[in-house]
Amino acid sequence: MISRTTLRAGLVGTGVLGPVLAAPAPAFAASAEGGINGAGLDLLWIIPFAGLLLSIALMPLVAARIWHHHFGKIAAGWAVLFVVPAILSFGAGTTADALLHALIGEYIPFIVLLFALFTVAGGIYIKGNLHGAPALNTGILLLGTACAGIMGTTGAAMLFVRPLIRANDDRRHSAHVMVFFIFLVANIGGSLTPLGDPPLFLGFLQGVSFFWPTTHLLGPMALVSLILLVFFFAIDRFLYIREGRTRPDPTPDSRIRIHGLANVPLLIAIALIVLGTGIYKSPIVFHIGTVELAFQDLLRDVLLIGIALLSLVLTPKATREANGFEWGPIAEVAKLFAGIFITIIPALAILKAGQEGALSGLLDLLTNARGEPSNAMYFWLTGILSSFLDNAPTYLVFFNAAGGDAQHLMGPLVKTLEAISIGAVFMGANTYIGNAPNFMVKAIAESNGIRMPSFFAYMLWSVVILVPCFVLITLIYFLG
Template identity: 60%
Template sequence: MARRLFGFLALVAVVMAMVAWLAPDALAAGGDLHHQAEEIGKELGGLWVVPFACMLLSIAICPLAVPHFWHHHFGKVAAFWGLAFLVPFTIQFGASLALYEVVHTLVLEYIPFIILLFALFTISGGVCLTGSLVGKPVVNVIILAIGTVLASWMGTTGAAMLLIRPLLRANAHRKYRVHTVVFFIFLVANIGGSLTPLGDPPLFLGFLKGVDFFWTTVHMFLPMAFLAVILLSLYFVVDTMLFAKEGKPVPPNAGNEKLRLEGSFNLVLLLGVIGGVLMSGMWKPHVEFSVYHVHVELPNLTRDVLLLLLAYVSLKTTSTATRQKNEFDWFPIVEVAKLFAGIFVSMIPAIAILRAGADGALSGIIALVTDANGEPVNAMYFWLTGALSSFLDNAPTYLVFFNTAGGDAQYLMHHVETLLAISAGAVFMGANTYIGNAPNFMVRSIAESGGVKMPSFFGYMAWSVGILIPCFILVTLLFI
């Protein structure tokens, strides 16, 4: 399966290269494609979002209604909803613009996204913590707290991929495990990544726009710490009650075996991933390549190649026995790769409409962030950025509201509440759904591969609405 995934990535790269080589400039005769793409959101109505909504409903309903069919054909379902948008769009707006939109989404968004996930999944899968790590409430809280701290410095995806398997192994003897994975998604895969631009893609975009590296560390610390303390405390109470209900079980192989880290070289490779991501944002050689009118900058291409090389090194240097102890399986990354290909393509009109701002179909929503006197309504910035980030890619959502607020980093850094509202909404509320942030769905898939029957799409939202929304209301009242 690893070869198939490498082959899939290679095939996408070859197709993009062929498009760049064979697509004649005559296809762009109708005007500058980039300008057309920027303006298309003004012409799209709400019906264009239906395929994306159906894609989300498929993820929510099919695993429960038709589990056997879904397990074997989820990739085809994702492709169908992608085409349900693409075919009508091609008919109405032409092949050249449709091709440009797909190439733009694949080259600048989907491929970097899946390469980063693939590298982190592969490398973290080679790190195995062995020994007497027993999933008692105190141990679980410590793991969640460590992951929450690490998430801001190695990214939510990196921290989640590194710690989810040790956490699952520590609790393998427990009857109740779903709540542990859910709180892991809340804290490690989302809220913990709010203190630096390394933590989450929206904050990295802000950094590229001129927000100081440690601005989020200073201004997001109290809201993040507030949420972390509440959630860790709540988790400890819930886990303690369930642990007692289970009869305080101890695994049969529990002993005094010392904790030991196998595959520790992969930690060096993880640092290489972090360095590669940081390099792509700070290195500015002003060299770029064109793939069917889509400009690919050299730092981004270098980063993606570096990440694939690091993943390859991990596969070659990590013993099969270590990965077997980790119960390493390729299915989670394959599932994410196929489903998110459909999500990214079917999401194109939703992002375009959002970018159109006051001129798009969501103009009424955009208008809510400014009052009659032209002053920002920071609470609405927080909730609208968060609500849209729960279902759309939180990075472009952050950018839309960043620009709506003026787009001047120096100005916004001195108007703390507005930038804080946008940043907190994009990062915190990614925890509201499985697709709100990159590692959420991956953690769910790894947990299910490890035998944990996770909630459905809407079942997970029942957890997030019941637990997180009251917390976010408190954040609004205290900090926004």
């Protein structure tokens, strides 16, 4: 699916604006494609982005009430701490171009797609008493993982998260279910087709064949998924037995039925629209400042909004109410990611500058002593940066660092392309902001009363469980 960024952030502090303003203004200012050129940018420009990430991570722990009521204002404050110094350093025109590229070119398509999937999937209500036993939970995770490659990680996550939450509404321990759900359904499951995750869709647009991910990423995907499912079953069974099922099940016993079936073809339509408008290239282009808005992109967003509105019309209000549907999670994501898309501008600009940027030392690690691509480093660098930055542009940076020729990458450098693809998709699971649906799943779970791990506690889960899997992938596929 075409989604696009993801991230985190930090507390408001008066020490940020001074050092950013004091940083010398680069001699360039604007990039060739509009916006801020990352060549020569000091890493101090990343402070607002880091601040926002720390805010998302820490404020729910140390100032929960303030965060709950003012997270939108806090995100906006960090955005201002980037925008004001940028205007003073680069000028209003260059800064406006950068903001237009981020908001019109990236944020609006991202939030429109998320809104459509959230609305349509939220209209599908599985009625009946699903008992959250380990076997059922594992089965739902397996089904969701399989569907993610077809309908995208966001679509699959939005479709299966609420039934899974209801199935476990009588469990004392259910946060681990959501953690593994994010690992598998919201990330790793999206590795088999270009519809599964944004980086693979961008690869498809660059010339990578549609079924290349299916044939080349199936092995790593199946291996990691199997390990995670087995590990999940063991943890869930241990907790299930320990709980003793002493709590009454709040879901009344009834036969399983599916309501809101009119939304199923709408989900399929969303996938087809994203795929079709990604392939079709119209000669009609609109210009907003230096931003080129292609007709097919505008058509995609209009159609997606139309499908969401159609879903609201076709789905009875009672069905959505029974499904626990509410607008709070999508509103939270929209506000926080607006701040993320703005503050991440300098971070992505530095990364895109390649050898001319402040992170050029990282790119030097991509080649071994023999002058050949180091596939293990491609895997880990793509993955680590995709855990904190937008995995779609990160994929493109390393795709181009490897030569940018899809035919060559699918041929002699096939292992390098595998490393880039797996790193971008799999390691999006490392943090709440690593992929678009991660934070959405967290927000929906918390709105249903599940106490999700904090930002750093979630990362502890990923370090303990996911990182060993990635080490195994490295040893099997990318060394030797």
